[in-house]
Amino acid sequence: MPYTENFSNWEQLVKKQLKTDDIYTILKKENLEGIDVKPFYDSVEKPLVNLPKVEESTHLVATYHETLEEDVFAFLLNENVENLVSKTIFVNNKDLAEHISPQDEDQYFSLIDVFDEKNGIIDDQLVKELLAKDFKRNVCVDVSLHQNSGASIVQQLGIALAKTKELVEDYGAEILNKLIFKLAIGANYFFEISKIRAFKLVFNQLSKEYGLDDIPYIFAETSSRNKSVSDSENNLIRSALELAAAMIGGADAVFSTNYQIGNNTENSEEISFKQQIVLAYESIINVFEDASNGSYYIEDITEQIAKKSWQFFLEIETSGGYLENLKQGILQKQIYDRAVEEQKWVEEGKIKLIGVNLYPKLDVKKSVEELYNEKEIKAVRWAEMFE
Structure with missing residues (x-):
């Protein structure tokens, strides 16, 4: 049976089930990103080539603990640990970075944000100190705060490009392959997969403006935005989906923030990290270069996000x-x-959180004015309204 006839039969069936000819209006899914999502995809306007990662397989990153030394390859360090041999280390502390002198066999990455958001400046001395280090990636462009503050995907990626442009203007285009981008991965599963892929497109486009053909190194962590204090086990489900989105989207490293809000323990940190192990070892999604390539839905969303993000970046530059x-x-x-x-x-x-606004345990509500400040970029969890 020809494809066009199959498609026509599908449309007729849906019209019959919904008892209307206007099926596309009914099936249209509203979203806050301004992305046009179709109820059915039969093609894509411009198929994308494979979008590569820097790393061959996604690093699974754990907060350092001595009990994990034998089993874990990549650690996030907040304080110095001696004799960590053959490990990939993500340094998260400015004072710690000053005292690290990597050996040839070591792989060190900086996750220290060099932007002072409150004062609107770049910490020039810090950048120069980090660039002098023999790290694999020296300078972090952190947009995780923006996601956790409620910025849209388009805003996050546009801001990442704008921060990159500031660094290039001050330190030259050679800094591009020394950058690591820290993103927070939110709750909108397919959109978050597309976010990572779209950023690869727009970053590569920016690098070509300087005669290069670079791809970004992406460190993705789970979001705090959709987590709640009560029913913390639900946070595990949310973060597992976020980790899966990061791996499928093609992040070079993933990190699980603690699923227990305000009650971190060694046990909760271990459980948070082991979500990555289950995903990687049971489904092997951390080894694929571009696992979602060829999905019409994701390809279309990726293209739309990339175009809108580039436009937002240009608006920032214009102003x-x-x-x-x-x-x-x-x-x-x-x-x-x-x-x-x-x-x-x-x-x-419209956005549902079990135990928070769906089947809540408590009838408590804060106002928007209590949570947000239009003069400050600060992390706010959705559930804080009800806690």
């Missing part, structure tokens, strides 16, 4: 660049407006 936008309070207000809109979706039940 003076990232730091100037911060000083004028423009980005803070844009993120605030979007975060408040998203919070209203939670309040109205």
